[in-house]
Amino acid sequence: GCAAPPGRDAGSPQEARRQAVAGVLGTYDAAPRGPDGRVDIERLLRELGELAANSYNWLIWHAETDWEDLQRFLPQARRQGLRVWVTLVPPSESPPATKWYSEPFRLDYERWAEEIARLAAREPALVAWSIDDFAHNLDFYTPRRTAGMIGRARAIHPPLAFVPCIYYRQATAELARDYRGLFDGVLFPYRHESGGANLTDASRVGAEVAGLRELFGPDVPIVVDVYATRHSRLGDSTPQYVREVMLAARTAADGVMIYCHQDRDASPDKHAVIAELFGRWAGASSR
Secondary structure (H helix, E strand, C coil): CCCCCCCCCCCCHHHHHHHHHCCCEEEECCCCECCCCCECHHHHHHHHHHHCCCEEEEECCCCCCHHHHHHHHHHHHHHCCCEEEEEECCHHHCCCCCCCCCCCCCCCHHHHHHHHHHHHHHCCCEEEEEECCHHHHCCCCCHHHHHHHHHHHHHHCCCCEECCECCHHHCCHHHHHHCCCCCCCEEEECCCHHHCCCCCCCCCHHHHHHHHHHHHCCCCCEEEEEECCCECCCECCCHHHHHHHHHHHHHHCCEEEEECCCCCCCCHHHHHHHHHHHHHHHHHHHC
16 A cells, blocks of 8 residues: 555554555456355456456345355455455335345444444455445435444444445535545446436546545545446446546546446456456556
């Protein structure tokens, strides 16, 4: 990692949380699975290695065994030098709206905060946790409730970062003020929302990231989530778009996450773009 910037204590939990998020080159969800629905951990690790990813964001939502599989994944991820995030789904993506909860603790996010922090204390590859569509659910995740969750996690394992998913149009001055000090980073799915949502135009990545920095301050890393998988309303993206957003995010933001993990056979062109750029950047950072 880089040295702590002036004015920051290099050994502080706050700086550890910032370092956990900054420099992310990762993919999200869509892990390969066997016929039994369990994550194929060896294959996932191999694919992340082929992409030169340094991070993986593990979504707990597809099977009752996801939490158990995560615990099998972490020691091997550590040996491979990966940083692992865990993402939970919010009430808006849980029953009755959808088929599945994040199992086993469902909507008990205080319990999730504690259990994830305990796991991170045992398994240092686990560096961050996130809640998908966090800002769609602020009636539920009030500032007080969020502070309680974060407090429980930090009491158990202070270096564990909390990095909620927040879209551009939801990032208001009021949100930044009410939740100040609670976010260790922002996972920002870029969709050109400042000029009409689409998955075709990468031209506003820099301006939108700058807008988020202004709101959340220089100490909150911004990780751009790049749509490589189709969106229910906005359709699919092209390999060229994925390349342009990744390149712009690399310049403007603190990390790049790919939504979602790409299968080489199902989407060879996007897979090739991600592997090329992650490989180039990983090589640059190791020199």
